[in-house]
Amino acid sequence: MVRSFSAKLKEVTSGKHSHLVIFKDNEPAAVLIGVKSFQALQDELEDLRAERLAIDRLSTLDEEKTVSLEDMEARFK
Template sequence: MVRGFSAKLKEVTSGEVTHLVIFKDNEPAAVLVGVEAYQALQDELEDLRAERLAIERLSTLDKQNTVSLEDMEARFE
């Protein structure tokens, strides 16, 4: 990897390959991904966490104290 890093980095950043797994002592040690792929993974993870939180909150929703979207919008007009 040391001698060919520049070429491998170019492969990832150009989109020629999506990722590279870097091994140390015959074991996976790290993954090299481009910035766009990393950001896409981060965005997807954030979306999944928000969805999980919404699902958890729905189970404890108190319908007596909820406000409709229309009522909330009217409050801020």
């Protein structure tokens, strides 16, 4: 990897390969991915966390204290 890092980096950043697994002592040690792929993973993780939070909050939703979308929009007109 040390001798061919530049070429391998170009393969990942050009889209030729989506990722590159880097081994140390015959064991996977790291993964090299492009910035766009990393950002997509971060965005997906953020969406999943938000969805999980929404699911958790739905279980404790108090229907009597809930405001409809129409009522909420009317408050801010």
